[in-house]
Amino acid sequence: MSIQMSKRVTVADVMLPLSGFPVVTESIMLKEALEKMSDQRLGIACIVSSDGVLIGILTDGDVRRKLLTVQKPFSAFFVDDVIVHSAKGPVTCRPEDSLADAIEIMGSKRIWDLPVVKDGGRLVGLLHLHPAVQALLGIAK
Amino acid sequence: MKVIEIGYGDVRKVRVGRGEQLAFIGGPCAIESRDHSFFMASEIQKICRQLDVPWIFKACYDKDCRSAPDSFHGLGIEGGLRVLEDVRKEFGVPVVSDFSDPAWAAATGEVCDLVQVPAYLCRQTSILKAAAKTGRPVHLKKGQFMSPWNMKNSVRKLESAGCNQVILADRGTFFGYNMLVNDFTCFPIMARTGYPVCFDATHSIQLPTSMGNISGGQREFIPYLVRAAAACGINALFMEVHNDPKNAMSDANTVMNIKHLENVLAQAKAAHQFRLEMLDKFGEDNVHTNE
Numbered sequence: 529m530s531i532q533m534s535k536r537v538t539v540a541d542v543m544l545p546l547s548g549f550p551v552v553t554e555s556i557m558l559k560e561a562l563e564k565m566s567d568q569r570l571g572i573a574c575i576v577s578s579d580g581v582l583i584g585i586l587t588d589g590d591v592r593r594k595l596l597t598v599q600k601p602f603s604a605f606f607v608d609d610v611i612v613h614s615a616k617g618p619v620t621c622r623p624e625d626s627l628a629d630a631i632e633i634m635g636s637k638r639i640w641d642l643p644v645v646k647d648g649g650r651l652v653g654l655l656h657l658h659p660a661v662q663a664l665l666g667i668a669k
Numbered sequence: 670m671k672v673i674e675i676g677y678g679d680v681r682k683v684r685v686g687r688g689e690q691l692a693f694i695g696g697p698c699a700i701e702s703r704d705h706s707f708f709m710a711s712e713i714q715k716i717c718r719q720l721d722v723p724w725i726f727k728a729c730y731d732k733d734c735r736s737a738p739d740s741f742h743g744l745g746i747e748g749g750l751r752v753l754e755d756v757r758k759e760f761g762v763p764v765v766s767d768f769s770d771p772a773w774a775a776a777t778g779e780v781c782d783l784v785q786v787p788a789y790l791c792r793q794t795s796i797l798k799a800a801a802k803t804g805r806p807v808h809l810k811k812g813q814f815m816s817p818w819n820m821k822n823s824v825r826k827l828e829s830a831g832c833n834q835v836i837l838a839d840r841g842t843f844f845g846y847n848m849l850v851n852d853f854t855c856f857p858i859m860a861r862t863g864y865p866v867c868f869d870a871t872h873s874i875q876l877p878t879s880m881g882n883i884s885g886g887q888r889e890f891i892p893y894l895v896r897a898a899a900a901c902g903i904n905a906l907f908m909e910v911h912n913d914p915k916n917a918m919s920d921a922n923t924v925m926n927i928k929h930l931e932n933v934l935a936q937a938k939a940a941h942q943f944r945l946e947m948l949d950k951f952g953e954d955n956v957h958t959n960e
Binding site for chain 2: 597598599600601603604607608664
C-alpha cells in the first residue's frame with residue numbers, strides 16, 4: 529500500500545479494539561494500571577469515566593517523569609489513584625480520520641499512541657504506531 | 670469528603686465529616702458493668718451537653734487483644750450488647766463497640782449505631798466483610814503496623830462488600846518495640862480515601878505491653894496530641910475515659926481520668942473551630958511537593 533493509498537485507510541481499519549489495550553477507571557491504583565500495561569505490553573493506559581468517556585491517559589513517559597520528581601515512598605506512590613499521575617486532555621483522533629493524517633499527528637507530537645474517540649469523547653479504540661505503520665506499508669495481517 | 674451520619678431510630682444523630690462539628694467518640698474502654706456504663710454515660714453526657722459536642726458512647730463487650738490470658742476479657746456479647754442497648758435508650762446517644770470475630774458482627778450491628786474494627790484486625794478480610802454486612806457505618810482503626818496509604822486496601826474491602834460509610838482512625842504507629850508514635854501526615858493521607866478521619870488520643874499514648882504482661886501509657890501527652898490533631902484537621906476525636914483509671918478493668922494505663930474530659934474536649938473543640946475558621950479565611954491547603 530502506498531502512502532497515497534493509505535489516505536483511503538481510516539483509523540477505524542487499524543485501531544486496537546477496547547479489549548486490546550489497557551482501559552482503566554480513574555480510581556484504580558497506579559500499581560494496578562502499570563500491571564495492566566505490562567500484561568498487555570503497551571506503554572499507555574486510557575482512563576475513562578463510568579460512562580466510557582476518555583478523561584486522561586497514563587504513559588510510560590508520565591511514570592518516568594514522576595519517578596524523577598515524586599518524593600514519597602514507592603509504596604505510597606503505588607496506591608495513588610491513577611488519575612493523579614495521568615495526563616488530562618490528551619490528543620485524540622476519530623475513527624473516520626484517515627490513517628495518514630493520524631500518523632502525521634503522532635509524528636508531530638512525538639507520540640506512539642492516539643486514543644480514538646467518538647462524539648462526546650467516548651473512547652472506542654487506540655491507534656498504536658506499530659500496526660499503523662504495518663498498514664501503511666501494506667504488511668498488515 | 671463524605672459526611673457520615675451515625676445513629677438510627679430515636680438517638681441524637683451525629684454527623685462526621687468536613688465542615689461538621691468535631692464529633693467525640695468516648696466512654697470507658699470496656700463495659701465493666703451496667704451501673705458503671707450508666708454512670709460514665711451520664712457524666713460524659715453532662716460534659717458534652719455543656720460544651721455542645723456531638724457524642725457517640727463507646728464501650729466494648731469483649732476485649733480480645735489483652736496482653737495476659739487472665740486479664741479482664743469483658744462482659745461478653747450477650748450481656749454487653751444489652752448494656753449498650755440500654756445506654757442507647759436511656760441517654761438517646763448512638764453507641765459503638767468493636768468486635769473481634771466475624772460471627773459477632775451481625776448482633777453488634779443490630780444494637781450499635783457504629784461498628785468498630787480493631788486496629789490489629791484492620792486488614793482481615795473476614796472482619797471487614799462482616800462489618801460491611803451490618804449495614805452500619807464502620808469505624809476503621811489504622812493498624813499500628815500499617816502505613817496510612819495502605820489503609821486504602823482495607824477501605825476497598827469494605828466498599829467491595831457494600832459499605833460506603835467509613836471513618837478512618839489513627840491510634841499510633843509502632844516505633845520499634847513497645848512504643849508508638851503519631852505521624853499526623855496520616856490524616857490528610859487517609860482523608861484522600863474520601864472518608865472522614867478520627868484521632869484516637871488515648872491509645873496513641875499507649876506503650877504496648879511495655880510492662881511485661883500489660884501495656885503502659887503516657888497520659889500526660891494526651892492534651893498535646895489532641896490539640897495538634899484537631900489543628901491538623903480531624904473530623905472526630907476518640908478518647909477512652911474512666912472515673913477511676915487505676916482500677917479500670919481494661920487499659921488502666923491509658924484511659925484518661927474523666928475529671929480532665931471537659932478541659933481537653935473544650936480545647937479540642939476550640940482548635941477544631943479555629944481550623945474551620947482558617948479554612949474559611951485561607952482556603953484549602955494547596956502546597957505541593959513539586960512546585
